[in-house]
Amino acid sequence: MIGTRASELLRVVHENPDVTRADAARLVGIGTGAATELVARLTAAELISERPAEPSGRGRPTTVLQPHPKGPLVLAVAFTHESWRAEVVQLGGAVVACDGDEEMAHAYGEGDRILVEVKDRLTRLRRRFRGRIRGMGVSVPGLVAMDRLVEASTLGWSGVNLATLWPNAPVTAVGNDATFAGAAESRRGAAVGAAVALHIRVDAGLGGALVENGRVLTGAVGLGGEFGHIPFGADDVECPCGARGCWGPSLDGHALARLLDHPDPKDPVAYARRVLAAAATEAGERERQAVEVVAARLGRGIAGLVNAIDPDLVSVGGLGVDYLAAASRSLDDAYLAGLMAFRRSDPPPVVAAELLEGGPVAGAAEEAWARLWPLLPT
Amino acid sequence: MIGTRASELLRVVHENPDVTRADAARLVGIGTGAATELVARLTAAELISERPAEPSGRGRPTTVLQPHPKGPLVLAVAFTHESWRAEVVQLGGAVVACDGDEEMAHAYGEGDRILVEVKDRLTRLRRRFRGRIRGMGVSVPGLVAMDRLVEASTLGWSGVNLATLWPNAPVTAVGNDATFAGAAESRRGAAVGAAVALHIRVDAGLGGALVENGRVLTGAVGLGGEFGHIPFGADDVECPCGARGCWGPSLDGHALARLLDHPDPKDPVAYARRVLAAAATEAGERERQAVEVVAARLGRGIAGLVNAIDPDLVSVGGLGVDYLAAASRSLDDAYLAGLMAFRRSDPPPVVAAELLEGGPVAGAAEEAWARLWPLLPT
DNA sequence: GATATTAAACTCTGTTGTCGAGCAAAAACA
DNA sequence: TGTTTTTGCTCGACAACAGAGTTTAATATC
Incomplete structure (x- = not known):
């Protein structure tokens, strides 16, 4: 078992690539004495190593803490x-x-x-x-x-x-x-700094994650974040999960095909991208409308979740990024209309994920x- | 600031009334030596006191840790x-x-x-x-x-x-x-021991709490748990919150009155209790049906939240307790039907709150x- | 009733982690 | 060249803690 301070220092190094040793000590909240000892121990354990930092002003130059070349x-x-x-x-x-x-x-x-x-x-x-x-x-x-x-x-x-x-x-x-994507957004993406972050990812299915202070709330057995199976959708659509009215199937590629009277696509993600591409062209009025309907459904659902969960920020990933880009107005309107009225003056921002497919x-x-x-x- | 061990011991005493000193030491994970010193310090600080415990077998009798008579x-x-x-x-x-x-x-x-x-x-x-x-x-x-x-x-x-x-x-x-009621259920009520507990309370409004390992997820500004404003309801009902289709107004006293073609009640909770009382009589067929509709809406919504959040257990409070008692079949059927199919074999139990109005x-x-x-x- | 057994509490000691003060080092600034 | 600034190092004081051995107070057994 590793000491709590050592563990904290490792986390600081992990979360802030290229921190200087002095900054890291300040972030952990220890003095320079303790930092010396800690860094020595972690270096000996081949967990971190040091290299001289860029001189950045007066004062004794410090070092940058980085992963050890033989580290885990x-x-x-x-x-x-x-x-x-x-x-x-x-x-x-x-x-x-x-x-x-x-x-x-x-x-x-x-x-x-x-x-x-x-x-x-x-x-x-x-x-x-x-x-x-x-x-x-x-x-x-x-x-x-x-x-x-x-x-x-x-x-x-x-x-x-x-x-x-x-x-x-x-x-x-x-x-x-989607859960992992949410975790990544909170730590290295669009939701860095948000104490409570909600991530929604539209892909073949709809999923997401609720992240509180960097910790993903995975639920009792790890199924937390399956927002796609909240009944925000119409009851006449049966979800592959076995329930009816699930949110996911109301805004994926299958939903777009239903709106456009197309046959059910085999690869709903590729199909959705085609529809989005068509919607961006001059002739794509029908596609544009379908995308707007779907974007509005996304916005409405996000509003419900925001009402219930009260996050600082909502990030959307996967096809959600495209919906947001193509029909941000529809999405925003539905989002605001679905919020409790007093929240509308200062709603949690809905932003595109930064890490995308990564x-x-x-x-x-x-x-x-x-x-x-x-x-x-x- | 208090030592971490001392803080843990206090928490143990708080969460387990009438723990013996020996058990408390085991729960905190310290030896008897450290326990002696800790208890002495906390007694001196007038935080806890001791009284002889009931002798329960052989061995030296221990003491029971209890709040100090002059304590905070x-x-x-x-x-x-x-x-x-x-x-x-x-x-x-x-x-x-x-x-x-x-x-x-x-x-x-x-x-x-x-x-x-x-x-x-x-x-x-x-x-x-x-x-x-x-x-x-x-x-x-x-x-x-x-x-x-x-x-x-x-x-x-x-x-x-x-x-x-x-x-x-x-x-x-x-x-x-409702948030506080959820916290209480997790610590002293029906949800003790659940790592992830969801509480739903139907009252004048609908609210609840998500509690993870004893910690309530209050959200960014403290509004977490407002499940009543998730759009599980019909879009034609406007919620006092300013949005449409909120879940809360679909199963409170107002909803019962709409189902029974009664005028909108002034005190929806008292009205709901009257309907529940009537439903329990021979002549209350219409009321029974209305209660069943509402109970099913409750069950359906709970299923959606369970799909999304994945709790160990769901406790329902306020009028929910009465709905559960009066129409558990309708509630359970709707609950199971709303769950993802593979969950139906072992669903998280939905139980009545124990602390009721307290x-x-x-x-x-x-x-x-x-x-x-x-x-x-x- | 005497002795053994058991569980718990107490005492003491060595170790460890932590904090702070003082000092040394390495740079920029004047 | 000296001063200032920031950082790193060393060392001593101190508190927390683990562990071993001892003591205490009950029950169990003969």
Whole structure:
């Protein structure tokens, strides 16, 4: 077990890349004496290292705290509905290596086969860094309970145990892609500094995360943030989840197709992007209207969640970024109308996610790091 | 500032009334040596005292840790739409004195006048305990932001600053009644032991709280838990909050009256109780049906929140207790149907609150205590 | 009734973490 | 060249804590 101060210092280094040692000491709230001892211990433990800082004024020059070149790493793996990607991430969030496939051919229903291949590639990465990789975060577009994938309807995977990708990993964090993206936005993206941040991600499904002071509220079994299954939608649409009236299916690609009287698309995300592209053209009046309807539904739902949860800020990711860009007026109008009246004068801002498609991997790395802290040796 | 161990011991004593000293030491995770020193210090500081415990087997008899007879107290004040009540609460949650009025005549719109009287009575209580009262929690049926009452439509109060009840109180916690009731259920009621507990309280309005490991998620400005303004209701009903389709107005007394074609009741809570009483009689078929509709709406909404938040347990308070008792079948059916299918085999239980009308006061006391911990002297 | 057993409390000691004061170092400024 | 400013290092005082051994007060057993 690591001392609490040491743990705090590591967190400061992680959250503020290239902090100077003096600033870090101030942030942790210790004197220079204690900082000397702490930094020495963490350097000896090969967790951090120092390099001279840019001289920035008068006074004795300080050093910059950075990850140790032999320090611990985590593996962040993210699956989307059509590809996978792995990153090796060091303290501070920098990526030191990556691997992955753009095309995960025939992934549908073949969870086990794909996993064997991915496992192999991950093992190779781990071998390459000889024991330095100390934990793994895995992001999947689906329902994840108790670190086990319950269902990923877009992949046709069900009951897959993703912990088998690295059987005896010291720490494993399996989570929903939207949840991880929310975590990443709070720590390295649009929601940095928000004490209570709400993230909403529209993708094949709709999900999100509620992050309070950097901690994701994952719920009792890890299913917190499944906002897509709140009944904000119309009762006549049945959700793949088995309930009716879910919010998610009212604003994804399928919803756009219904609004445009198109046949149900096979890849709703790609379809939605096509509709968005068409809406941006001269001739896309019908598409524009459909996007506005969907954006309004997004805004209305966000308002309900803001009323209930009271966040500082709402970030939207995935297709939400496009909806926001293409129909911000509709979204905002619906958002404001749905808020409790007295909130309308100073509503929590609704902003686009900054990490975009990198959110889920980054979040997986963050969560793996978060679980690794308590295990790091002195 | 108090030592962390000392603070933990106090919390243990607070959360487990009549713990023995030996058990407390085990719960804090310290040896008997450290316990001796800690207990001595806290006794000297007049925070706790000891009395011999019932001998319960062989071995040296231990003592029971209890609040010190001269120890600190908090004031818990709770307003309802027709009365107010104050309790003086000691460490551990026991009430040592109380005051209040059943009838708060003509309270509507007269926030300032009532407050002058309440303030007077509270000052008298504080004088009676000569400096021992160290903090205050105030529960109000209305929207509370930044410890200030924003609006209480049932009382006609608006912009009232409840901190003036005790201007320079060392700690003040002003909050919504449903939020406080949720806090109380998590710590002394039906949700004890639930890591993530969701509380829903139907009263004049609908509110609640999300409690994670004993901590209430109050949101950015303290408005977290206003679940009544999530748009689960029909769009044709306008909520007093200014939005449309809010959940609260779809299952309160007004909603029952609409279902029964009665004129809009002045006191929706009393009206709802009359309908519930009628529903329990032979001749109350129409009332029974109305209650079932409302109970189903409650169940459906709870399902949506469970999908999104993933709690261990849901407790319902206020009129919700009666809905649950009178139409548990309708509520459960709607609840299960609204859950994601894979959850239906093992859904989080929906239970009645245990503290009933005592919830808000108890929660106000708990929150005041929670804010008092860091200020207690060594 | 005498002795053993058990659980708890007390005492003492060595260790560790922390804070602060004073001093040294390395730069910019005058 | 000296002064100022910021930072890092060393050391001593102090409090918190763990652990071992001792004492105390009850029950259990003979």
